[in-house]
Amino acid sequence: MSETILTPQQISMAESAEPSEVLFAIHKRVVDTEKLMIEYRTLAQNMMVDMEMLKERIKKLERKDATDTI
Numbered sequence: 001m002s003e004t005i006l007t008p009q010q011i012s013m014a015e016s017a018e019p020s021e022v023l024f025a026i027h028k029r030v031v032d033t034e035k036l037m038i039e040y041r042t043l044a045q046n047m048m049v050d051m052e053m054l055k056e057r058i059k060k061l062e063r064k065d066a067t068d069t070i
Contacts, residue, residue, distance in 0.1 A: 014022055
């Protein structure tokens with residue numbers, strides 16, 4: 001994996017940009033990253049809920065199977 005955060009083109013643009021433009025670009029990247037992290041957290045929480053529901057369903061099926069074999 002590449003360790004480059006900025007491409008040469010982005011570096012060139014940043015060198016010629018006004019400080020306020022650089023700050024705005026950084027802010028936008030931070031905001032976008034925060035939104036992405038919120039989406040990942042929500043996805044992880046939903047997956048955990050799904051796994052717990054599946055565990056409960058498996059337990060019910062195992063109990064049903066145990067009573068059916070008796």
